[in-house]
Amino acid sequence: MNRFYWYAGLLLVSLFVVGCGPMSRPIPERLNDVDQKSVNEAWNRALTPVGKHDRQTWLDVFVTAYAHEVGVDRLTFRSEKDLATGKVVMEVFFERAKPADDRFVVTVYDAAGKVVRTEKYNRDEVTRAVEELHPKGNPPPAGVEKRMQRVQEIMPKNEPK
Structure with a gap:
């Protein structure tokens, strides 16, 4: 019991x-x-x-x-996607005791393994984008429709099943 x-x-x-x-x-x-x-x-x-x-x-x-994610003290997540011209690596870094260090990093490598682009997003940037692109019960802020249209043109909507 x-x-x-x-x-x-x-x-x-x-x-x-x-x-x-x-x-x-x-x-x-x-x-x-x-x-x-x-x-x-x-x-x-x-x-x-x-x-x-x-x-x-x-x-x-x-x-x-979701015990692997909810309320944990530290979380590191890495995913990779092979591209025709190399690969993209996406990494998440989270530490409950150091909120200022939370980040989402996207790195693109060419076929030889050389870094060709890296973008680092802090928690505030990620949170703002989520809130703007997926508003809960509120109309999206001005200009967001164009951003969403651009996203849909670039990548099909896929959600985990």
């Missing part, structure tokens, strides 16, 4: 915090103090003692509660 309450509690916190799913933006959202405390307490309950949950329960919790 203890396992059920822990699992249900973490699920509720995660649904409240993440809403539609994991990595809805290129940098994880920061939790407020109350939500962070709740996540910290859930982790401590879940892993004391460390062997109290079986392997499948762990996987179920990670998959359902």
Whole structure:
């Protein structure tokens, strides 16, 4: 029964915090103090003692509660996409204790592995773009329609399933 309450509690916190799913933006959202405390307490309950949950329960919790992302202290994420002319590498750096260091970095390499372009975006830039391009219940700011049209011309809309 203890396992059920822990699992249900973490699920509720995660649904409240993440809403539609994991990595809805290129940098994880920061939790407020109350939500962070709740996540910290859930982790401590879940892993004391460390062997109290079986392997499948762990996987179920990670998959359902986005425990790999929500409320973590540090997160580093790297994805790569091969291009006809080289590759693009996208990296996320997040550290809860150092919010000013949060960043999203995009680096393009040519076929020989030489860097041909790097763009670094801080948290404020990412947050502003997300809020402008995906406003919640508000009309988008002036000029955003042109930006969205440009995005749709460049890249088809793909969302994780």
